[in-house]
Amino acid sequence: MSESGPPSVLSNPMAAERQYREQIVRYGRMLHERGFVAATDGNLSVRLRENHILSTPTCMSKGEMRPSDLVVVDMEGRLVSGKRKVSSEIGMHLLIYRLRPDIQGIVHAHPPTATGFAAAGVPLNQPLVCEVVIGLGSIPLAKYGTPGTTELTEALEPLVPGFDAILMSNHGVVAYGADLEQAYMKMETVEHFARIALVTHQLGHQKPLGEADLEKLVLARAKYMNGAQADAHGQDSGNGQGRKKAAAERQPLEDFPRRRV
Ligand SMILES: [Zn+2]
Numbered sequence: 001m002s003e004s005g006p007p008s009v010l011s012n013p014m015a016a017e018r019q020y021r022e023q024i025v026r027y028g029r030m031l032h033e034r035g036f037v038a039a040t041d042g043n044l045s046v047r048l049r050e051n052h053i054l055s056t057p058t059c060m061s062k063g064e065m066r067p068s069d070l071v072v073v074d075m076e077g078r079l080v081s082g083k084r085k086v087s088s089e090i091g092m093h094l095l096i097y098r099l100r101p102d103i104q105g106i107v108h109a110h111p112p113t114a115t116g117f118a119a120a121g122v123p124l125n126q127p128l129v130c131e132v133v134i135g136l137g138s139i140p141l142a143k144y145g146t147p148g149t150t151e152l153t154e155a156l157e158p159l160v161p162g163f164d165a166i167l168m169s170n171h172g173v174v175a176y177g178a179d180l181e182q183a184y185m186k187m188e189t190v191e192h193f194a195r196i197a198l199v200t201h202q203l204g205h206q207k208p209l210g211e212a213d214l215e216k217l218v219l220a221r222a223k224y225m226n227g228a229q230a231d232a233h234g235q236d237s238g239n240g241q242g243r244k245k246a247a248a249e250r251q252p253l254e255d256f257p258r259r260r261v
Contacts, residue, residue: 021070024045024055024070024180027184028063031107032061033063036187039061040061042110042172043090045105046105046180047097047105051075052072053075053090055073056071057084058084069083073090075094088147088148089108091148091153092152095157096176103183104177105177106176107174107176107180109172110171113198114190115172116194118141118172121169124141125138125141127214128209129193133218135186135189135224136190137163139163139166144169144171147171155168156168165187167190173187173191175187
């Protein structure tokens with residue numbers, strides 16, 4: 001969490017919730033301004049405390065929200081507080097929070113280029129850009145599932161443990177992180193990478209990184225992730241080369257998932 005981030009939920013839950021509400025409004029506006037959503041598309045959420053999720057409501061432009069428009073739901077998706085209705089896509093958020101205790105923020109949007117790949121049935125899993133491999137790994141494509149149904153959560157379920165951003169067939173993208181800022185940044189990275197990948201398609205040629213270079217990046221990614229995890233737990237990040245290598249070895253090079261699936 002950055003220094004400007006919300007205070008601890010434990011030390012000051014009211015102040016933390018107020019700041020999380022403002023954060024959701026801010027990133028929602030950014031999604032809208034960048035054209036990552038149209039009309040009332042998309043949703044954002046933050047894990048508020050153990051059993052409560054703060055989320056955007058249904059039927060609202062992400063560019064027009066106020067902090068008081070947000071809703072709090074429990075882990076079954078039932079409304080705990082708020083005047084508006086819960087989004088039908090809340091099930092996707094709850095699935096991710098259930099499967100990934102490390103995740104505190106989720107962003108779902110329909111950015112046009114990445115969603116174009118998802119509609120063409122093409123995953124973004126080619127190692128074309130070194131920074132994307134280090135920061136995000138590969139971006140897989142989940143099977144299609146009707147929004148708001150268990151079909152959609154069942155399609156995502158096998159991919160959630162191993163990846164931090166997923167293309168959803170004929171639908172959009174979901175990205176998640178240790179806080180909402182990270183989740184949003186991952187969404188931006190996915191769309192930016194999709195634009196680059198599209199240019200390679202237009203040029204008619206792709207030259208993915210070779211296995212040796214990819215292996216170095218996977219090691220660097222393991223180091224980066226170990227550091228991030230240690231930081232998140234307020235511990236010393238010196239885990240030793242052996243452990244970093246072991247973490248990298250658990251990650252198959254063909255899809256560089258975040259961790260063992
Ligand atoms: Zn959607």
